Amino acid sequence: IRRLRxxxxxxxxxxHPPPDVAIIYPQDPVLRIGSNLxxxxxxxxxxxxxxxxxxxxxxxxxxxxSFYRVLxxxxxSVTLAGLNASKQTSGDNxxxxxxxxxxxxxxxxxxxMPPVKPVNLxxxxxxxxxxxxxxxxxxxxxxxxxxxYKLKYKLRWYGTEKECADYTxxxxxxxxxxxxxxxxxxxxxxxxxxxxxxxxxxDVITLDILDVVTTDPPSGVTVSRVGxxxxxxxxxxxxxxxxxxxxxxxxxxxxxxxEDSQDWKVMEDVGNQTSCRLAGLxxxxxxxxxxxxxPVGIYGSRKAGIxxxxxxxxxxxxxxxxxxxxxxxxxxxxxxxxxxxxxxLKQFFGWARKHAYGCSSMSMKLYDQWRVLMQKxxxxxxxxxxxxxx
Numbered sequence: 091i092r093r094l095r096x097x098x099x100x101x102x103x104x105x106h107p108p109p110d111v112a113i114i115y116p117q118d119p120v121l122r123i124g125s126n127l128x129x130x131x132x133x134x135x136x137x138x139x140x141x142x143x144x145x146x147x148x149x150x151x152x153x154x155x156s157f158y159r160v161l162x163x164x165x166x167s168v169t170l171a172g173l174n175a176s177k178q179t180s181g182d183n184x185x186x187x188x189x190x191x192x193x194x195x196x197x198x199x200x201x202x203m204p205p206v207k208p209v210n211l212x213x214x215x216x217x218x219x220x221x222x223x224x225x226x227x228x229x230x231x232x233x234x235x236x237x238x239y240k241l242k243y244k245l246r247w248y249g250t251e252k253e254c255a256d257y258t259x260x261x262x263x264x265x266x267x268x269x270x271x272x273x274x275x276x277x278x279x280x281x282x283x284x285x286x287x288x289x290x291x292x293d294v295i296t297l298d299i300l301d302v303v304t305t306d307p308p309s310g311v312t313v314s315r316v317g318x319x320x321x322x323x324x325x326x327x328x329x330x331x332x333x334x335x336x337x338x339x340x341x342x343x344x345x346x347x348x349e350d351s352q353d354w355k356v357m358e359d360v361g362n363q364t365s366c367r368l369a370g371l372x373x374x375x376x377x378x379x380x381x382x383x384x385p386v387g388i389y390g391s392r393k394a395g396i397x398x399x400x401x402x403x404x405x406x407x408x409x410x411x412x413x414x415x416x417x418x419x420x421x422x423x424x425x426x427x428x429x430x431x432x433x434x435l436k437q438f439f440g441w442a443r444k445h446a447y448g449c450s451s452m453s454m455k456l457y458d459q460w461r462v463l464m465q466k467x468x469x470x471x472x473x474x475x476x477x478x479x480x
Contacts, residue, residue, distance in 0.1 A: 111137075112194035114186055120200040120235065120286040123175050130167045131186035131195060141166040143189040148199075149182050175234035176201045202235030204288025208263075208281040211292050214302045214396050217330075221271060221299055223254070224264040225281050225292060237285040241265040246276040246296060273299055301393035305330040308342065308364075308381045308398075313406035320373035320411045326365045327381045330398065341384050344368075345400070349376035373411035378403040 111134035121127060131146070133139050141160045146153045146168045159167045166186070176182050181198030188194055206228035213223040223241055227233070241254035254265035277299070281292040310328040329340060340362050345354040360366050371377060380400040 112186060114184065114195045114197040116197070118181070118198045118200070120202075121173055122287060123173065123201055123203055123234070125173050125201070126169065126171045127173060127199070128167055128169045129184060129197065130161065130165055132165045133194060135164055139164075139188055139194075144194070145187050145189075147183075147185045147187065149177065173199070173201045175203075179234070179236045181235075200235045200286070202233045202285070202287065205233050205237050205283035205285060205290045207290045208239065208283050208292040211279065211281055211295055213279060213295070213297060214304050215271075215299045217305060218271075218273065218299060218303055220266050220268045221277070221302075222264065222266040223279060223281075224261065226263060227283070228290070233285055233287070235285055235287070237283055239263060240282045240284075241267075241279070242282060243267065243277050243279045245272060246278050249277075271299060302396060303385050304396035305340075305383050305385050305398045307401040308383050309401070311379070311381050311401045311404045313377070313379045313404045315406065315409060316367065318409050320409045321369060321371045323368045323371060323377060323379070323406055323408060324365065325368060325379055325381070327401070329364060330383055339386050341386050341395075342366075343382050343384075343397070344379065346377050346379045348372070349378065349405070354380075371408050373408050376405055376407045378405050380404070 113132045115130050115132070116127075119127065129146075131141075131144055133141070133144070140163055144166045145155070146158065146166075148170070153168055153170075157168050157170065159169070161167055168184075176199065181200045183196060184199055185196040186194045208225045209228055210226040211223060212225070213221055215221050225239070225241075227237070227239075241257075242251055243254065244251045254267050256266045256268055257264070275298065276296050278294050278296050280294040283290050283292075308327040308330060310326075312326050314324050314326075316322040316324050325344060327342075342360045342362070342364070344357045344360055344366055346357075346368060347354045357366070357368075368377070368379070380403055382400045383398045384395040386395045
C-alpha cells in the first residue's frame, strides 16, 4: 500500500502517463512455506479497464475467481493460502491479465525456508596441492529458494578468516582451496548458509592437510597370465607419480570381478607392494581388475589416510583348463586314483591358497611347481585312460 501511495502522485502529476501502466504489489515477495499472500493488481484509469474484468494466473494456471476481490474499479486482489514451496529457485510467476488474456503485470513469488545448519562437512587434499571440502545443506534438504553457501577457513592459532573462491561446477556444495596452503598447521573450516529468510552455520572442523591427503589412482596397471596356471593372474602397477617424492608408506587394495558380473571381490591385505597374484580363479574366464592407493603415514602423519579412486578397469583371461579341453573321462576311476594324492596335498594346498589370496610376500615358486605338476599328471592320466579305451 505504501508503495502505491508513492507511485500514484507521480502518475497523477504526469501530463502524459503511459496508457499501459499496471502494477502488482507486493513485487517479488519472499515467503515461508505455508504463508498466506494477498496481492493487488492496480491498473491506470486511462486504460479504461475495470478491475472486475481482470484475472490472475500462477505459473500459467488461471486462479479461481473465488480467490479475487475487487478493491476499486482499478484494483483487483487475489489471496493465496498455505503457499507451497517454489517449484524452481527463479520463483513462481504470479501474473495479472486483462479480459483478453494479455499480460498487464507480473510478480515472482519466492516460497521456501530459511537454511538449516549445513552438515557432513568433509575435506580432502589431492596430492597436497589443494584442499577440497564438500557438505550437505542440512536435514531438511534444500530451502527451495536461492541460498548462498560460503566455505570459510583460517589457520587455527593466528590466521585471518578467509573465504574459499573456487566453487566447483561439477559437484553441488563443494569448494576447493588452491592457493596459500600451509602444511603442518591445523585449519579451522566451516560453512555459512544464508538466504532472504535467515542464515545458519555448520560446526567447525579442525584438520591438518597432511591428515586428509588422497592420491591419484595407481598407474600402469597390467594383468597377465601366470604361465599356464589356469586359476591365476598376475597384477602389477606403479605408485601414483605425485607421491614418489613424499615420505610415505602406501598401502593398496585390489578388487576384481567376472566379466559377466557386477559383484567385486576386494583384497584388503595387499600391503605396500606393487604386484600381487590372484589365485583360485575360474579357468578360461575374463576378469576385470582395479587397484587403489592409500598414502599411509605421509610426512609422519598418524592418520589412516584416504583411499584414492579406483584405477581404470584392466581385463585379462585365465588359460583354459587342460582337463576341460582333453575330453571327458571316467570320473569315478579318476577320482579313485587321485584320492590318495588329494589327501596328502590337501593341507599344503589349503595353506598355499590362503597365502595366495592375501598376496603375502612369501615365495610362490614351490606353489607354482606343485600346480604345474598337478596339471601335467592330469594330462598324462587322461592320455593313459584314453589309450586303454582305444
